Amino acid sequence: MNVWLLLICMGVVTYAIRLSMIGLIGRVNLPSVVQWALCLVPPAVLSAIIFPELLMPKGTLDLSFGNLRLLAGALAAAVAWRTRNVLLTIGVGMVALWVLQAVIPH
Amino acid sequence: MAVVDTNHDLKRSPRSEFVAGVRAELPILLGVVPFGMIYGVLAVSAGLSVGAAMAMSSIVFAGSAQFVGVQLIHAGAPGMVIVFTTFIVNLRHILYSASIAPYLAQLSRRWKWLLAYLLTDEAYAVTITRYNQESASAVKSVNRHWYLLGAGLAMWTTWQVSTAAGIFLGAQVPSSWSLDFTIALTFIALVVPALRDRPSVAAALSAGVIAVLAFGLPYKLGLIVAAISGMAVGLWVEARLLSTGRRREREDSR
Numbered sequence: 621m622n623v624w625l626l627l628i629c630m631g632v633v634t635y636a637i638r639l640s641m642i643g644l645i646g647r648v649n650l651p652s653v654v655q656w657a658l659c660l661v662p663p664a665v666l667s668a669i670i671f672p673e674l675l676m677p678k679g680t681l682d683l684s685f686g687n688l689r690l691l692a693g694a695l696a697a698a699v700a701w702r703t704r705n706v707l708l709t710i711g712v713g714m715v716a717l718w719v720l721q722a723v724i725p726h
Numbered sequence: 727m728a729v730v731d732t733n734h735d736l737k738r739s740p741r742s743e744f745v746a747g748v749r750a751e752l753p754i755l756l757g758v759v760p761f762g763m764i765y766g767v768l769a770v771s772a773g774l775s776v777g778a779a780m781a782m783s784s785i786v787f788a789g790s791a792q793f794v795g796v797q798l799i800h801a802g803a804p805g806m807v808i809v810f811t812t813f814i815v816n817l818r819h820i821l822y823s824a825s826i827a828p829y830l831a832q833l834s835r836r837w838k839w840l841l842a843y844l845l846t847d848e849a850y851a852v853t854i855t856r857y858n859q860e861s862a863s864a865v866k867s868v869n870r871h872w873y874l875l876g877a878g879l880a881m882w883t884t885w886q887v888s889t890a891a892g893i894f895l896g897a898q899v900p901s902s903w904s905l906d907f908t909i910a911l912t913f914i915a916l917v918v919p920a921l922r923d924r925p926s927v928a929a930a931l932s933a934g935v936i937a938v939l940a941f942g943l944p945y946k947l948g949l950i951v952a953a954i955s956g957m958a959v960g961l962w963v964e965a966r967l968l969s970t971g972r973r974r975e976r977e978d979s980r
Contacts, residue, residue: 621804621805621806621808623774623775623778623799624778624781625805626799626805626808626809627778627781627782627785627786628785629805629809629812630782630785630786630791630795630808630809630812631785631786631787633809633812633813633816634786634787634788634791634812634816634819635842635843637813637816637817637819637820637823638816638819638822638823638842638843638845639823639838639839639842640820640823640824641820641823641824641826641827642823642826642827642830642838642841642842642845643835643838643839643842650820650821650824653961655821656925656960656961656964657957657961658817658818658820658821659818659821659926660925660926660929660956660957660960660961661814661815661817661818661953661957662818662916662917662920663917663920663921663926663927663929663930663933663956663960664929664930664933664952664953664954664956664957664960665794665811665814665815665933665949665953665956666790666913666916666917666930667917667929667930667931667933667934667937667952667956668933668934668936668937668948668949668952668953668956669794669797669909669910669913669937669949670910670913670914670917670934671933671934671935671937671938672937672938672941672948673907673909673910674910675938676938676941679941681938689907689910692907693910693911693914696911696914696915697914697918700914700915700918700919701918701919704919705915706757706761706912706915706916707757707760707915709911709914709915709918710760710764710908710911710912710915713907713908713910713911713914714904714905714907714908714911717904717907718903718904721904
């Protein structure tokens, strides 16, 4: 797909979702099962991206200590759990990866 | 004689509502600037042209969807898969749209169309807090849509400028810096603190494991399969918690 057509489709989809309830109807109560499902979207989607990034950085499953991204990611997850700070999590994870890359031959 | 009117219409001017919206948005924007810069760096290193990377920020205007989109473009996923993934990633905005809709119901179509475009996580968060506080104290400011406009435009301007800065820098950052890792780190930072109940933990773990198992599926479909299965598992856990809770209540009342 042409990149510009792709951008427009992504934009239309995003905008349609944001406009949905504002534009169509004034007062809508979503059924509670739909609300639950929507609350689960972020953890499900984001984890589906994170796990392969950490567990299979070269395309195959790698649970060894040679997998530096897994080590740095686990440390970042601990920081995120304790501090809930986005920037600190990114910073610690990135520095950890650089240090590991410098120390451990890969 | 002074009459205490509990259901008063506040005559805050559009200007004062707009400024209040911008002010409330400012602290959040401190975190948005580096986030936008990281997007810009990644978009360029993923192979997007400067024009396309900039255009994504104004056409899509959704941080996490842009990160995922750039990552999928880099991985060579087909367009339909990228569009459908964008849909799934942005589904949470239906909740925002539904909860803010009653406050915007009386507006003209043009206003609704404009404000829907500006309904990001960041603008929504400050605006819904304000609206809920107002309705709790029975205040009805007739110009309150200007508040959302102020918060939304502050966010929009910051996002465009910071992603442009990242795109400009991106061309000069060597790939040995492994900056693509910031995508996974950003998502870790967003998802981990939200794992505070069993259904969301179940959804996250099952989606993650299935994403690894389904990694080999063609067209990068593994992501969609994993996300939908994770949501299903989370819903199942939620339903089971509810039914055991109800059974316990019934036993307690006996």
